[in-house]
Amino acid sequence: MTSNRRTFAIISHPDAGKTTLTEKLLLQGGAIHLAGEVKARGQARRARSDWMKIEQQRGISVTSSVMTFERNGVTFNLLDTPGHEDFSEDTYRTLTAVDSAIMVIDAAKGIEPQTRKLFEVCRLRSVPIITFINKVDREGRPTFELLDEVADMLALDVSPQGWPVGMGGQFQGVLDFASNTVSRPEGPSREFLGKRDENLDLPEDIAEEAELAQVGYPEFDLEAYRNGDLTPVYFGSALKNFGVTELIEAIAEIAPPPRPQPAGEEEITPERDEVSGFIFKVQANMDPQHRDRIAFMRMVSGTFKRGMKLTPSGLGKPIAIHSPIMFFAQDREIADTAEAGDIIGIPNHGTLRVGDTLSEKNQIRFTGLPNFAPEILRRVQLRDPTKTKQLRKALDDLSEEGVIQVFYPEIGAQWIIGVVGQLQLEVLIARLEAEYKVEAGLEASPFSTARWISGSAEDVQTFEQFNRANLAKDREGDWVFMAKSPWDVNYQQEKNPSLTFSATKER
Ligand code: GDP
Secondary structure, eight states, X not given: OOOOEXXXXXXXXXXXXXXXXXXXXXXXXXXXXXXXXXXXXXXXXXXXXXXXXXXXXXXXXXXXXXXXXEETTEEEEEEOXXXXXXXXXXXXXXXXXXXEEEEEEETTTBSOHHHHHHHHHHHHTTOOEEEEEEOTTSOOOOHHHHHHHHHHHXXXXXXXXXXXXXXXXXXXXXXXXXXXXXXXXXXXXXXXOSOEEOOOOOOHHHHHHHHHXXXXXXXXXXXXXXXXXXXXXXXXXXXXXXXXXXXXXXXHHHSOOOOOEEETTEEEOTTOSSOEEEEEEEEEOSSTTSOOEEEEEEEEESEEETTOEEEETTTXXXXXXXXXXXXXXXXXXXXXXXXXXXXXXXXXXXXXXXXXXXXXXXXOOOOOOEEEOOSEEEEEEESSGGGHHHHHHHHHHHHHTXXXXXXXXXXXXXXXXXXXXXXXXXXXXXXXXXXXOOOEEEEEOSOSEEEEEESOHHHHHHHHHHOGGGEEEOTTSOEEEEESSHHXXXXXXXXXXXXXEESEEEO
């Protein structure tokens, strides 16, 4: 039996329309009844601790969450990725928990930096991508130009599944190639109300373009799409609700059901009876009154039932999961059962860590949840020296959550923290103060990036002897080369060909 689960994320550059599209998808799934609910989801959100203020002040989403909805017998799990350009490892890891992604592109802008960055992360794991070119109700760039840009910049085959009939002031609707019908705007707000016009009567230039497009670009090929080599392209307007039905139907029809996950030499398939999953995100202190944490587990196999005992790989002894949380779009609900592809939230007090495998027999270890080399490194400066212990605890906690990475240099007492985006630094300082009562500052560090070192014990030791000033250990005690520049990395790599300098570390 094929699973009816579709677990996916939306990747886009800020302002491309991810939030608007999310709302419309949820509306289609009957999950919410009023547009505009996504950004202010529920009480729980407002009650979270102080650092969320950063999120509110800037109107951006630092945290990822999960939205589950159903439509025509298909269960969709939409994992939210933060839309701000300063993103964290959190974002990357969320993409390790999905089976496919929707790439939203603004028709006036084309491929933007964040879209590209997130796309590259998807490519690392061959995550299949459906492209949605949004805002066709406004004046955009020529359609051919947009398609060619996706193809060239991302080195992907593009296969348009429809065509906008005019854009901006000339916009008349979207032609669907498969049914050869046009969905047209209607009513005072000119929303698409579900009727399709079979009386095509297209303007001549549009008819010609559409024909050219159908012969000029590759036909849709399921295998190429699922391998991440081809992207089907849909056109629409999230705001006006055009093309959203086609998109959701496409996800139901072609997006892959839960995929097998690598576990060392093995692959764990969703059909396996044993319950297993991995933690891709931990969110601490969601409720400032209680120091609780929610670990987000992506189910890989088996059918989970409430109260079941699972063994976290990091702990070695089983824990009973009595109050798992599922994420139906309106409210958090207690889960009774969950299957491969589903996400469950597991409340805990710090026992579960990002990268942990949970399983019934404790024999599976999922691999491929990477740490990424930080792009910004800073020294932590404690304002009150009596608080060293608290600081260490806080840094350990926050690195466990994947908010930051911590490096302990071989020489010198000042710890170095690494992040992928600037925003994480602000989150760090705010959370140190709010949750740990530690006042700290950050100062420049002489390093600009870091690489995990691996090789034979002997080679590593030799390297260590000569490079102490540039060595640190990460939280797990693994060696890290702290580089002053990317050039520095290349230089050392050439000088030490027997060592590997890795920009990611697999857990
Ligand atoms: P996000 O940052 O990607 O989540 O983008 P939002 O969904 O918040 O949208 C950014 C802005 O673009 C908002 O002002 C939306 O109203 C607008 N927008 C989103 N989709 C469309 C669309 O299809 N057409 C038009 N004209 N505007 C849109």
